[in-house]
Structure formats: structure tokens, C-alpha cells
Amino acid sequence: MVTALARIGDFGLFCVRVGRSTFRHRPPIARSIEEAYHIGFRSLPILLVISAFVGTNLALQGYNAFVPLGGQRLVGMFIALAGVRELAPIMVASMVAAKAGTEMASQIAVMRIQEQIDALEVMAIDPHWYLVVPRFVGICLVLPALTMISIFTLVLASYLVSVYQLGLNGPEFIQLASATTRPVDLWYCVLKAFAFGIVICLVSCYYGFTTRPGPSGVGRATNAAVVVSAVVCSLLNYVMSEILFG
Amino acid sequence: MVIDSLAGIGRFGVFSWSVATRVVTPYWEIDETARHTWEVASRCAMPVVAVVFPFGMVMALQGLSIFDLFGAQRLLSSLVSVAVFRELSPVLASTLVAAQGGSAFAAELGAMRISEELDATEIMAIDSLRTHVVPRFMAAVIAAPALNVIGCLAGITGGYVTAVWVKGQPSATYWDNLWELTHPADIYGGTFKALVFGVLIGLIACYQGYHATGGAAGVGKAVNDTVVISITTFIIVNYFLTSAMFGAITN
Amino acid sequence: MTVREPPDPIIRMVDLHKRFGELVVLDGVTFGIPRGLTTVLLGPSGTGKSVLIKHIVGLLEPDSGEVWVDDVRVDTASVRQQYAVRKRFGMMFQNGALFDNLTAGENVEFPLRYHTSHNAAKRRKIAEEKLALVELPEVYDRPTSALSGGQRKRVSLARAIVLEPDVVLFDEPNSGLDPLTSSTVDALISRMKDQLGITFVVITHDIVQALAIGDWIGMLSGGELVEYGPREDFLKSESDVVRGFLARNHTV
Numbered sequence: 001m002v003t004a005l006a007r008i009g010d011f012g013l014f015c016v017r018v019g020r021s022t023f024r025h026r027p028p029i030a031r032s033i034e035e036a037y038h039i040g041f042r043s044l045p046i047l048l049v050i051s052a053f054v055g056t057n058l059a060l061q062g063y064n065a066f067v068p069l070g071g072q073r074l075v076g077m078f079i080a081l082a083g084v085r086e087l088a089p090i091m092v093a094s095m096v097a098a099k100a101g102t103e104m105a106s107q108i109a110v111m112r113i114q115e116q117i118d119a120l121e122v123m124a125i126d127p128h129w130y131l132v133v134p135r136f137v138g139i140c141l142v143l144p145a146l147t148m149i150s151i152f153t154l155v156l157a158s159y160l161v162s163v164y165q166l167g168l169n170g171p172e173f174i175q176l177a178s179a180t181t182r183p184v185d186l187w188y189c190v191l192k193a194f195a196f197g198i199v200i201c202l203v204s205c206y207y208g209f210t211t212r213p214g215p216s217g218v219g220r221a222t223n224a225a226v227v228v229s230a231v232v233c234s235l236l237n238y239v240m241s242e243i244l245f246g
Numbered sequence: 247m248v249i250d251s252l253a254g255i256g257r258f259g260v261f262s263w264s265v266a267t268r269v270v271t272p273y274w275e276i277d278e279t280a281r282h283t284w285e286v287a288s289r290c291a292m293p294v295v296a297v298v299f300p301f302g303m304v305m306a307l308q309g310l311s312i313f314d315l316f317g318a319q320r321l322l323s324s325l326v327s328v329a330v331f332r333e334l335s336p337v338l339a340s341t342l343v344a345a346q347g348g349s350a351f352a353a354e355l356g357a358m359r360i361s362e363e364l365d366a367t368e369i370m371a372i373d374s375l376r377t378h379v380v381p382r383f384m385a386a387v388i389a390a391p392a393l394n395v396i397g398c399l400a401g402i403t404g405g406y407v408t409a410v411w412v413k414g415q416p417s418a419t420y421w422d423n424l425w426e427l428t429h430p431a432d433i434y435g436g437t438f439k440a441l442v443f444g445v446l447i448g449l450i451a452c453y454q455g456y457h458a459t460g461g462a463a464g465v466g467k468a469v470n471d472t473v474v475i476s477i478t479t480f481i482i483v484n485y486f487l488t489s490a491m492f493g494a495i496t497n
Numbered sequence: 498m499t500v501r502e503p504p505d506p507i508i509r510m511v512d513l514h515k516r517f518g519e520l521v522v523l524d525g526v527t528f529g530i531p532r533g534l535t536t537v538l539l540g541p542s543g544t545g546k547s548v549l550i551k552h553i554v555g556l557l558e559p560d561s562g563e564v565w566v567d568d569v570r571v572d573t574a575s576v577r578q579q580y581a582v583r584k585r586f587g588m589m590f591q592n593g594a595l596f597d598n599l600t601a602g603e604n605v606e607f608p609l610r611y612h613t614s615h616n617a618a619k620r621r622k623i624a625e626e627k628l629a630l631v632e633l634p635e636v637y638d639r640p641t642s643a644l645s646g647g648q649r650k651r652v653s654l655a656r657a658i659v660l661e662p663d664v665v666l667f668d669e670p671n672s673g674l675d676p677l678t679s680s681t682v683d684a685l686i687s688r689m690k691d692q693l694g695i696t697f698v699v700i701t702h703d704i705v706q707a708l709a710i711g712d713w714i715g716m717l718s719g720g721e722l723v724e725y726g727p728r729e730d731f732l733k734s735e736s737d738v739v740r741g742f743l744a745r746n747h748t749v
Contacts (some may be wrong), residue, residue: 061488064492074312081312085308086304086308102349113462114592115591115594116595121556122583124580126580218463220353223346223469226349227345230342231296231297
């Protein structure tokens with residue numbers, strides 16, 4: 001219990017340091033764009049696959065749930081509410097945590113155990129600025145875009161299942177889905193994506209910085225990074241949904 | 247590229263077969279299996295609750311805005327139960343088993359591979375698959391369905407909290423309509439899904455760890471690949487399972 | 498147990514204490530490091546040599562005690578002051594601590610990129626000079642993964658001296674090297690000291706190396722400095738630990 005509190009305090013301190021580094025020096029723009037490219041490009045294929053299959057399942061579920069009401073036609077609306085508002089942002093967050101977050105944690109952990117972070121310190125280069133800030137900026141640049149791509153894929157896949165597997169009316173699906181999604185909902189999704197990106201980046205980098213020595217230390221840091229980011233993001237998701245949509 | 251990935255699939259197939267033959271033939275490392283199972287289950291239990299619970303809440307939140315249109319708020323709990331039993335709980339519980347248990351297995355086995363502990367085991371004429379891999383594989387297979395049950399309870403409770411405490415729906419209605427659209431069979435179905443996902447996670451995690459190369463960075467990569475590959479695989483498998491098991495109920 | 502005071506210390510440590518949980522690593526260490534000479538700190542593995550050296554540049558904070566570099570107190574200094582002090586230091590790490598995603602040459606010019614306004618050509622020229630100084634003139638474009646253990650250390654040394662520091666710290670410069678490569682590294686360190694005329698601080702468990710390159714030599718044991726002074730005085734030490742260490746070496 002005491003160690004958990006100490007850990008949270010330590011994490012808070014880490015966030016303050018990152019925040020200070022972000023504003024004290026000029027952010028490394030070229031490296032931030034490079035990171036954004038890496039995060040986006042590497043997460044994209046699996047994000048497409050997962051968005052598509054979550055979309056198909058959502059259509060099946062919505063259909064099953066509304067059959068007794070005679071409201072099968074409402075699948076499009078269900079997709080807009082459950083898929084676009086809720087699942088897409090958190091799904092993107094989980095995938096980015098699983099792919100980019102684990103990579104951040106393991107890269108930084110390896111740098112820690114090979115004393116590369118100490119080397120930065122001795123060279124009078126702030127390691128938070130050099131290692132965390134570009135990843136932070138990169139993930140903030142790329143997550144909203146990934147969220148939009150994921151929403152598009154999810155809706156497309158659920159449309160295909162609804163029309164071709166479940167035999168629903170296509171134009172009606174589109175009409176219901178687009179009537180239910182207000183433009184502001186998309187902005188809310190972007191806002192959520194920003195928040196999740198910040199959480200994932202800080203948590204993953206923190207676990208990388210505080211790794212224990214040896215290969216098993218790197219493994220453990222990577223492991224903790226993904227679990228903690230997933231848990232924090234889904235709690236945050238409810239709080240934000242309640243505030244934004246509740 | 248294509249040949250490489252084909253070779254990778256081939257190696258994975260051989261690995262899976264070697265694990266399978268050792269699962270069904272004696273002897274079994276019962277104590278080790280129990281230890282790993284307990285470790286995964288106990289370390290995942292809190293995260294499963296912490297993730298599925300808010301998902302139940304979110305489901306109720308969005309579900310209400312649909313059922314308000316029909317004046318059919320009473321059906322809210324049945325929407326939550328359909329979603330949680332059939333989809334959310336098995337998928338999220340398995341995601342966490344992959345993220346926590348699977349990645350820990352890959353990390354441990356990877357570290358043993360790098361520090362030549364696995365080679366040392368083999369040189370002592372001890373079957374490292376039997377002693378180190380099978381117990382971990384079995385732990386994933388046992389823990390995933392067990393955690394699914396915890397996830398179901400958490401999700402339903404999450405829905406209850408939003409519906410009754412936050413949105414002021416009557417408590418009795420929530421419990422009375424819980425089984426409107428679902429049957430206990432749905433829980434078994436979801437648990438069966440979790441079992442399948444557990445098998446996939448166990449195999450992928452152990453394969454990645456057992457074949458790790460390239461020092462500490464290699465272990466990091468094995469962990470990373472484990473999480474990504476197993477989640478992607480079981481989301482795809484999930485679609486086919488859902489279509490086969492639940493698609494048939496209504497069609 | 499004699500700890501001598503050097504005439505013109507560049508670094509001073511006063512009553513330094515450090516523990517990690519239950520483990521006491523430094524238990525009241527007081528000494529000064531002479532300017533412009535090579536100081537070697539000896540001790541068996543796990544006696545806190547690395548911990549001591551990391552205190553000098555503020556990588557670790559002492560539980561109690563003071564660390565002075567000239568007239569700046571490092572352990573309580575602000576981040577800005579610490580960074581100013583660090584620019585006067587270079588460090589060669591035990592396993593090199595080279596950045597894997599850069600080539601050998603890019604590693605060497607890395608500090609130049611962040612601390613000077615030289616253009617790319619100038620940076621490359623300086624980096625190649627330093628690589629020539631550590632006798633690796635042709636590795637500029639080689640990825641770090643293609644370097645041997647000894648080469649990694651020498652690239653790390655080139656990176657440590659690229660900003661022309663006042664002090665260079667060496668963390669176990671010949672651990673993991675074969676005896677032949679070790680003696681080459683020793684010769685390199687001696688020659689560089691003559692050429693650059695700067696202060697070297699070396700920590701090692703290798704008595705041969707200590708005697709080969711050290712002007713001042715100290716012996717750490719049980720978290721304390723049991724013997725410290727110029728080489729001639731050190732050899733005449735009556736401390737049991739030092740005698741034991743010297744004797745074991747002569748039998749080898």
C-alpha cells in the first residue's frame with residue numbers, strides 16, 4: 001500500500017519533469033514527426049484489422065439485441081452510439097498501448113539498463129526532453145488521425161455485415177448512423193484520443209525509465225506499461241463519456 | 247517476405263504440435279501449473295474488474311439513450327447482459343490475460359532463453375517444453391475462462407451502477423429483465439470463447455518467448471509481439487465464433 | 498589506513514554516505530581528486546566504485562555528505578547548475594552506452610549537436626579527429642552493432658572527449674576485454690593524458706591497470722576508502738586489504 005502510494009508520487013514527479021522539459025526547451029520537431037510516423041505507421045495495420053472485426057461483431061450484437069423489439073433497423077444507430085462514440089477511441093487507445101506503448105517502454109528500458117540514459121545525463125542533455133517529449137508530441141499528433149481512420153473502418157465493416165449478412169436496408173443504415181452522430185461527437189472522440197495518448201505515453205515511458213536491471217526487468221517494465229495504460233484508459237473513458245455524452 | 251512468414255507459420259505449427267503432445271501425455275508439472283495459474287489469475291483479477299466494470303457502465307449509458315426512444319428502458323439490463331456475456335467480458339478478460347499473463351510468459355521465457363537457462367535445462371536432459379512451457383500454456387488456458395466469469399459479474403455490476411445509481415432506473419427492473427434476451431448458456435458460450443482465446447494466448451506467448459533472440463531488446467520485442475499478435479488473432483477468431491454460436495440463435 | 502590530501506583538488510567529496518535499502522554502499526568517504534593527474538580507485542566488484550563515480554556528476558544523490566567540483570556543490574545544485582558542471586565532464590561507460598540507432602560517428606558527434614552551433618561538416622570533422630585519437634579512424638559510418646567490445650569502449654571514449662572536457666571519468670575501462678586489448682586501452686589512456694593534460698578518474702578492479710596508469714591510487718573496501726595517496730605511497734601501504742590485493746596480483 002505504502003509502496004503503491006510512493007509509486008504514484010514518483011509517477012507524478014516524472015510527469016512534472018516531462019511537463020517542465022516540454023516547455024523549458026524548444027521541442028525537437030523533426031524527431032517528433034519521426035515518432036508520429038513510427039507510431040502511426042506501425043499501429044495502422046493491426047488497427048484496421050481490429051476496427052473491422054469489432055465493427056462486424058457490433059452489428060451482430062446490435063441486431064440480436066433489437067430483434068425482440070422489432071427494431072432490427074436500428075443497428076445503424078447502435079453502431080453510431082456504441083461504436084463511434086465509445087468503442088473506437090478506447091480501441092485505438094488499447095492498440096496503441098499494445099503496439100507503440102510497449103515499444104516505448106522496452107526501448108527506454110533497454111537504454112536505461114545499458115546506461116544510455118546516464119550517458120545523456122553526463123552529456124548534459126535532459127533525457128526527458130530527448131526521449132519522452134518527441135514521443136509525447138508524436139502520439140498527440142497521430143492519435144486523432146488514427147481514431148478517425150478507425151471510426152471509418154468500423155462503420156464500413158458493420159455496414160457490410162448489416163447489409164450482406166443480416167439483410168438490412170443499406171441507405172437506412174447510413175441515414176440512421178449519420179443522423180445519430182453529431183459533428184461534435186467526432187470532436188469529443190478526438191478529445192478522448194488526446195487524453196488516452198497522453199496517458200499511454202507517460203505511463204509507458206515512466207515504466208521504461210524505472211525498469212529493473214537485466215532482460216527480465218525489460219520484460220516486466222513492458223508488461224506493466226500495457227496493463228496499467230489499459231486500466232487507466234478504460235476508467236478515464238467512462239469518466240469522459242459521462243461528462244461529454246451523459 | 248512471404249517465404250519468411252510461411253516459415254514462421256510452419257515453425258509455430260510445429261511448436262504448437264509439440265506443446266499439444268506434451269499436454270496430453272504424462273507427466274504433468276502440476277505444482278508449476280497451479281503456481282502460474284494462480285499468479286496470472288490473481289494479477290489479472292483487479293485489472294479485469296477495473297476494465298470490464300467501466301465498460302458495463304458505458305454500455306448502460308449509451309444503451310439508455312437508445313431505449314429512451316422506445317420507452318423501453320426496462321430492457322436496458324438485457325442489452326448490457328447480451329453485450330457483457332457474449333462479447334465484452336470474454337474479449338476484455340482475454341485482452342488482459344494477453345497483456346498481463348501472456349506478456350509475462352514471453353518475458354520470463356525470453357529472459358531464460360537469452361541467459362541460456364533453457365539450453366542448460368536441455369543439457370541436463372530435461373524437456374524444457376514440459377517443464378517451462380506447458381505449465382505456462384495451461385495457466386493461460388485455465389485463467390482466461392475463470393477471469394471471464396469475474397468479468398461477467400463486474401460488467402453487470404457496472405451496468406447496474408450507471409442505470410440505478412446514476413440514471414435512477416428502478417433496481418428491481420434491472421434484475422428482472424437481466425435474462426430477457428440471454429440464457430445461462432450465453433455465459434457458457436462466452437466462457438468457451440475465453441477458453442479458445444486462452445489457448446491462442448498461451449501458444450503465442452510461449453512461442454515468442456521460447457524463440458526470443460537478441461539480448462534484452464529481443465525480450466522487449468517478444469513481449470511486444472505477443473500482446474499485438476494475440477489480440478489481433480483472437481479478435482478475428484471472435485467474429486467467427488460469434489457468428490457460429492450466437493448468430494444462429496436469432497437467425 | 499591513510500588518506501592523503503592532494504595539493505590542488507578539482508573534485509572533493511566530504512563524508513559521503515549512500516545506502517540502497519538495507520545495503521550500505523558508501524559509509525563516510527572523504528577525499529579529493531588532484532587536478533591534471535590520473536586517479537585510480539581500486540576495489541573488488543560490488544564495493545560501490547560505480548556508485549561513487551556517479552555521485553561526482555550528480556547521477557546519484559548522496560544520503561548525506563557533500564560533493565564539490567571546484568567551487569560548485571553538485572549534490573544540492575539546481576538542475577541548471579548541474580548541467581553546467583556536466584558540460585565540463587566526459588564519461589566512458591562500462592559497456593559503452595552507445596545509442597544503437599546511430600552510427601559510431603554519429604554517437605561521437607552527438608554532444609556537439611546539442612551543445613555547439615557547428616554545422617554538420619564541422620561536426621563530422623571534429624568527430625573524425627577524436628576517433629583518430631582513439632585509434633579508430635575508419636569506423637565513422639559503421640553501425641554500433643558492428644563494433645567489438647573494445648571498439649565500443651573506444652568510441653565511448655571519443656564521445657566523452659569530444660567537448661574537450663576538464664575531467665574524464667572511466668567506469669571499468671577494461672572489464673570484459675582480453676589482456677592484450679586491456680593493455681592497449683591502458684596505453685591509450687596514458688598517451689591521451691599526456692596529449693590532453695586533463696584530469697582522469699578511473700575505477701577498476703584490475704590492479705595491473707591501476708599501477709600502469711594511476712598517479713594517485715585509492716582502495717575502496719566495505720564502503721570506506723582504506724588507502725589513498727600517490728602511487729609510491731600506495732605501494733608502501735600497510736593496510737591488510739591493500740597488501741592482500743597486491744599479493745594476489747603478484748602470484749598471477
